[in-house]
Every structure is written in structure tokens, then in C-alpha cells.
Amino acid sequence: xxxxxxxxxxxxxxxxxxxxxxxxxxxxxxxxxxxxxxxxxxxxxxxxxxxxxxxxxxxxxxxxxxxxxxxxxxxxxxxxxxxxxxxxxxxxxxxxxxxxxxxxxxxxxxxx
Amino acid sequence: xxxxxxxxxxxxxxxxxxxxxxxxxxxxxxxxxxxxxxxxxxxxxxxxxxxxxxxxxxxxxxxxxxxxxxxxxxxxxxxxxxxxxxxxxxxxxxxxxxxxxxxxxxxx
Numbered sequence: 398x399x400x401x402x403x404x405x406x407x408x409x410x411x412x413x414x415x416x417x418x419x420x421x422x423x424x425x426x427x428x429x430x431x432x433x434x435x436x437x438x439x440x441x442x443x444x445x446x447x448x449x450x451x452x453x454x455x456x457x458x459x460x461x462x463x464x465x466x467x468x469x470x471x472x473x474x475x476x477x478x479x480x481x482x483x484x485x486x487x488x489x490x491x492x493x494x495x496x497x498x499x500x501x502x503x504x505x506x507x508x509x
Numbered sequence: 510x511x512x513x514x515x516x517x518x519x520x521x522x523x524x525x526x527x528x529x530x531x532x533x534x535x536x537x538x539x540x541x542x543x544x545x546x547x548x549x550x551x552x553x554x555x556x557x558x559x560x561x562x563x564x565x566x567x568x569x570x571x572x573x574x575x576x577x578x579x580x581x582x583x584x585x586x587x588x589x590x591x592x593x594x595x596x597x598x599x600x601x602x603x604x605x606x607x608x609x610x611x612x613x614x615x616x617x
Contacts, residue, residue: 401552437517439609440553440597487552495601497543500552 399424403488403501410478410508418473418504420488428491429471430455430498431463433484440487446471447494478508512536515598515608523616528585532598532608535579539600542574544583547595547610556596557583588615 401422410416422429430445432455442455446465460482462474471490475482485505489498515532522528530544541560545553557572559565565572571584581600585592593615598608 437609440607491605494604495541497541497555497558498553498599498605500545500554502552503550505550 399499401488401490401499401501403486403504406502406504408504408506410506412479412508413477416475416478416506418475418486418488418506420471420473420501421469422471422488422490422499423469424490424492424499425468426490426492426499427468428494429465430489431461431471431473432487432489433457434487434503435484443473443486445494475506478506480508482506483508512606513598513600513608516611517609519612519614521614521616522588524588524590526588526615528583528588528592528613528615530583530585530596530598530611530613532581532600533579534581534600534606536600536602536606537576537579538602539606541601541605542572542581543599543601543605544570544572545597545599545607547597549594553597590615590617 595610
């Protein structure tokens with residue numbers, strides 16, 4: 398089954414404690430991206446990757462890092478989380494940058 | 510002017526009614542148009558994908574694109590309570606831009 402898998406689904410952490418949200422896709426897609434979704438603001442792109450070792454900033458990259466060492470994996474790293482990073486996060490993949498995106502189930506992060 | 514505008518709702522309609530969801534956009538370079546459905550606490554899932562102006566039908570869903578007016582619509586016929594969700598329009602030229610979504614409630 399074609400899917401994008403994120404882990405964990407739910408995470409509560411404290412300010413400043415580094416965390417990683419994993420994302421893996423099994424569709425051999427070149428393009429992967431991370432979004433955060435907040436009430437009234439919709440989906441906002443954090444970072445994206447065109448291919449292995451190629452990443453770039455989206456619209457709201459501050460406070461986040463990513464890496465793309467393998468085609469299927471695209472982890473999101475929060476080096477020092479802050480409460481304003483409390484949000485619902487989605488990983489997505491697609492064949493190309495402008496074709497239909499397939500989303501993971503989401504990670505609800507709470508930073509206290 | 511924002512690139513993609515979508516009424517956030519909520520939109521409440523009785524079961525069996527025809528639902529019309531709409532988005533307007535400003536970028537005439539958009540070539541691909543999509544509709545996603547997002548249930549509560551789930552990721553968005555692709556419903557419809559169109560490339561050109563005109564209509565595309567899939568079961569109870571019809572996507573309509575009017576490039577001259579920069580306006581896209583999603584029609585849901587014979588709406589069901591299971592259609593209650595947030596619907597996001599999306600469009601792309603070199604990257605995908607999402608609308609903020611319309612919350613839809615189908616009342617039994």
C-alpha cells in the first residue's frame with residue numbers, strides 16, 4: 398500500500414529538549430516536504446526536498462532543520478523547541494514539486 | 510491579494526443536498542488544480558485532480574475549473590454525513606499552494 402508514515406503521532410515535550418519527527422514514504426517519490434497546520438492559518442510549508450541531499454526552506458523554516466540522506470526518509474528536527482512550535486505537523490511526498498501530494502497522518506506536537 | 514482564497518465556513522447543509530465549495534485565485538500561471546478532504550485528526554487526502562478548464566466527475570464529486578475567472582469549484586451530490594470534513598483546494602504552477610480549507614457539516 399502506497400503511504401507516507403510519520404512518527405510519533407502525538408508528542409508532548411518541554412521547551413529546549415531536542416526532538417525528531419520521522420517521515421518515510423514507499424512510493425519512490427523525489428519530492429518531500431513538511432507542513433505545519435494551525436487554526437486560521439492553513440497549511441504552511443516548513444522545508445522541502447527535491448531529492449537526496451537537496452533541501453530548501455519553505456515559508457516558515459525558523460526553528461526547524463531537515464535532512465535527506467535517503468530517498469524514502471525526510472526527518473524533521475527541532476533542536477530547541479519552543480511553545481510557538483506547538484502545532485499539527487504533516488509530511489508529504491509527491492513525484493514532482495507541482496503534482497499531487499500524498500500526506501502522512503500527522504504529528505500533534507505540544508511544547509510546554 | 511492572497512494567492513488562493515477559500516471561505517473557511519463552517520458550511521452546514523442537510524443530508525442529501527448538493528454542496529458547492531469554491532476557491533478563487535490570482536495567479537494565472539496555475540495549471541494544476543486539486544481538492545483534498547481532511548477528516549478531523551487526519552492528514553489531507555487527494556479527492557480530485559484536474560489539469561485544464563472544464564469539469565471532471567468522479568462518483569458523487571465534480572470538480573470544475575474556470576481559468577478565465579480564476580475560480581474553481583467542487584460539487585458534492587447526494588451529500589452524506591460521512592462527507593463532513595474540511596475541504597482544501599490546492600493549485601500549482603511550479604509548487605503547490607493550498608487554500609485554508611472550508612469546514613463542511615452534513616446534518617443527518
